[in-house]
Amino acid sequence: MIDFELTDEQRLIRETAREFADREIVPVARENDRNEHFDLELVKKLGDMGYLGPIVAEEYGGRGLDYRTYALIVEEVGRGDSSARTVVSVQTSLVCSSIQRWGSEEQKHEWLPRLCSGEILGCFGLTEPDTGSDAANLKTRAEKTGDGWRISGQKQWISMGNFAKVALVFAQTDPEQRHRGLAAFLVPTDSPGFSSSAIHGKLGLRAADTAELSLDGVEVGDEALLGRVGDGFKVAMSALDSGRYSVAAGCVGICQGCVDASVEYSKDRMQFDRPIASFQLVQQMIADMVVDAEAARALVWRAGWLKDTGKPNTTETSIAKLFATEAAVRSANTAIQVHGGSGYVDDYPVERYLRDARVTTLYEGTSQIQKLIIGRAATGINAMA
Numbered sequence: 230m231i232d233f234e235l236t237d238e239q240r241l242i243r244e245t246a247r248e249f250a251d252r253e254i255v256p257v258a259r260e261n262d263r264n265e266h267f268d269l270e271l272v273k274k275l276g277d278m279g280y281l282g283p284i285v286a287e288e289y290g291g292r293g294l295d296y297r298t299y300a301l302i303v304e305e306v307g308r309g310d311s312s313a314r315t316v317v318s319v320q321t322s323l324v325c326s327s328i329q330r331w332g333s334e335e336q337k338h339e340w341l342p343r344l345c346s347g348e349i350l351g352c353f354g355l356t357e358p359d360t361g362s363d364a365a366n367l368k369t370r371a372e373k374t375g376d377g378w379r380i381s382g383q384k385q386w387i388s389m390g391n392f393a394k395v396a397l398v399f400a401q402t403d404p405e406q407r408h409r410g411l412a413a414f415l416v417p418t419d420s421p422g423f424s425s426s427a428i429h430g431k432l433g434l435r436a437a438d439t440a441e442l443s444l445d446g447v448e449v450g451d452e453a454l455l456g457r458v459g460d461g462f463k464v465a466m467s468a469l470d471s472g473r474y475s476v477a478a479g480c481v482g483i484c485q486g487c488v489d490a491s492v493e494y495s496k497d498r499m500q501f502d503r504p505i506a507s508f509q510l511v512q513q514m515i516a517d518m519v520v521d522a523e524a525a526r527a528l529v530w531r532a533g534w535l536k537d538t539g540k541p542n543t544t545e546t547s548i549a550k551l552f553a554t555e556a557a558v559r560s561a562n563t564a565i566q567v568h569g570g571s572g573y574v575d576d577y578p579v580e581r582y583l584r585d586a587r588v589t590t591l592y593e594g595t596s597q598i599q600k601l602i603i604g605r606a607a608t609g610i611n612a613m614a
């Protein structure tokens with residue numbers, strides 16, 4: 230039976246994350262956004278708090294927390310700033326959880342402690358210029374050499390790609406095998422032939438680093454292979470199961486931030502000699518946001534409970550991701566309406582919430598892809614085949 234009652238430890242962790250977000254993230258979010266500044270000082274603080282791998286086992290440098298507790302942290306960081314939340318999500322869910330699940334003991338000891346502490350950053354290189362939603366159709370090639378692999382190809386839209394010391398790169402070893410030919414590699418980004426360039430001009434997530442990666446005959450040893458040859462697609466999908474959960478939890482934070490900002494503003498703002506919070510149409514907007522926040526949180530917590538109890542959760546994670554991301558876009562748009570003209574400038578967080586929320590319905594599987602996953606579970610028919 231699902232039990233949503235938080236333990237004393239979970240309450241304390243949530244309270245600590247809330248205070249951390251208000252003290253360290255909220256005050257710098259606007260300037261970082263304006264300046265497109267990837268804030269390495271803040272990354273260090275996230276690492277010091279243990280937020281860059283909280284679900285990793287303690288023996289590898291993580292905090293050994295369960296998924297439900299992880300969501301409490303991600304929600305608070307996401308309420309503060311989605312660019313900071315992206316660091317937590319990519320590092321923890323896409324990179325660390327992949328290494329923890331698929332890595333050898335050597336790989337876990339080599340990479341996880343430094344990733345969890347924030348000493349180094351990792352990135353997740355799946356998407357390519359010609360390959361987005363159809364992730365099985367990668368063009369990046371890995372060819373066997375004597376004692377390793379030579380990797381060539383391009384990766385597009387890679388979060389933290391300009392700062393990462395290790396890139397989890399997905400490549401095709403045998404095109405005839407389609408997704409069964411894919412393999413995952415842990416590639417040090419200082420390898421000869423590896424280069425990155427920054428992507429500018431984003432609508433939101435301006436304080437998050439986004440890169441294009443180029444691999445030009447990058448040589449790695451056999452020990453760089455994560456899992457076995459042919460496991461690449463499974464590695465990617467298991468990473469996305471965790472990543473989508475993290476994105477959804479961050480969007481709960483956006484939804485809650487919209488409620489908090491709108492309640493405060495509407496009680497202060499006077500029109501017609503009354504606070505605008507006293508108008509029914511304004512309360513309706515606030516009620517819609519409250520319902521979105523509560524429903525998104527419940528779906529995330531359910532997915533977390535399934536993960537923590539070892540039950541299948543891919544569909545439920547997609548449901549949580551689809552609902553929470555769309556709810557975040559909706560809520561941010563409504564929150565701007567509550568703020569009137571003031572919502573249109575960055576004196577308040579709500580316009581940034583809208584710009585930042587917008588990407589969450591695109592990455593880690595678009596909303597359409599989540600619907601196809603949910604539809605596949607409902608009908609037994611795979612529309613993506």
Ligand SMILES: Cc1cc2nc3c(=O)[nH]c(=O)nc-3n(C[C@H](O)[C@H](O)[C@H](O)COP(=O)(O)OP(=O)(O)OC[C@H]3O[C@@H](n4cnc5c(N)ncnc54)[C@H](O)[C@@H]3O)c2cc1C
Pocket residue numbers: 319352353354355356360361362363385386387388389431434439588591592593594595596597598601612613
């Ligand atoms: C800021 C940012 C950060 C990112 N970070 C990372 C990262 O760290 N690592 C990484 O690997 N990737 C990353 N991505 C890439 C992201 O995951 C992709 O953009 C996403 O998967 C969609 O792929 P695409 O952009 O190629 O769109 P496309 O796949 O070309 O889709 C375009 C449209 O077609 C629709 N569509 C496609 N196929 C179908 C279908 N079968 N049925 C119905 N509709 C369909 C889509 O839903 C969408 O509306 C990032 C993207 C952004 C913008």
